[in-house]
Amino acid sequence: MNTPFRGKQVYFIGIGGIGMSALARYFHIQGALVSGYDKTSTPLTKELEASGIGVHYTEDLTRVPKNAELVVYTPAIPKEHQELVYFQQEGYNVVKRSDVLQMISNSxxxxxxxxxxxxxxxxxxxxxxxxxxxxxxxxxxxxxxxxxxxxxxxxxxxxxxxxxxxxxxxxxxxxxxxxxxxxxxxxxxxxxxxxxxxxxxxxxxxxxxxxxx
CATH class of the missing domain: 3.40.1190.10 (Mur-like, catalytic domain)
Structure with missing residues (x-):
């Protein structure tokens, strides 16, 4: 399994979800620069942080990577979420979690x-x-x-x-x-x-x- 995102920024909106955190770990192991947002600090998000993945807990556009190659979100995130709206309006590559899992498992x-x-x-x-x-x-x-x-x-x-x-x-x-x-x-x-x-x-x-x- 290979990813074209080694050394590139991958950002997760809702990174603390069970499915999202698995994908975050996948990209991190593959060498991507992974970070993300979640609403609440949990044992799972703390594990992500301990592994070197940056996580923040407020909607804050100053904390998002402006050079993100891929932005992944979960359907649980409201459509009006400030960070999601920003990435969509600015033309970033914004995809659902299921699209990323499809991409990873295609071959x-x-x-x-x-x-x-x-x-x-x-x-x-x-x-x-x-x-x-x-x-x-x-x-x-x-x-x-x-x-x-x-x-x-x-x-x-x-x-x-x-x-x-x-x-x-x-x-x-x-x-x-x-x-x-x-x-x-x-x-x-x-x-x-x-x-x-x-x-x-x-x-x-x-x-x-x-x-x-």
Missing amino acids: SFNICIAGTHGKTTITTMIAHLLRDSGYGCNAFLGGISVNYGTNFWSHERNVCVIEADEYDRSFLKLSPDIAVITAMDADHLDIYGTAEEMEKAFIEFTGKVKPSG
């Missing part, structure tokens, strides 16, 4: 785990089996693994184990070689409207499996 063998319940546990179990067996994988988890104390790790093997988030239809941007669905209960109806529409999205997710998958 890898992907095991993508979706579902309204249990996906974090199963994603972590699969990633653990590949790691502990010595086979190796890159893991993007939706929670902090008790075994490893992190939600991300990298490996030279071009295999990604990805927790596929159905919120905001983000999982439809992935290209699984193997797709796992744990459960489909009515959830995120603020996005889907009805349980039937949500089920259609999961069916569409299965259609994203590569022909060789």
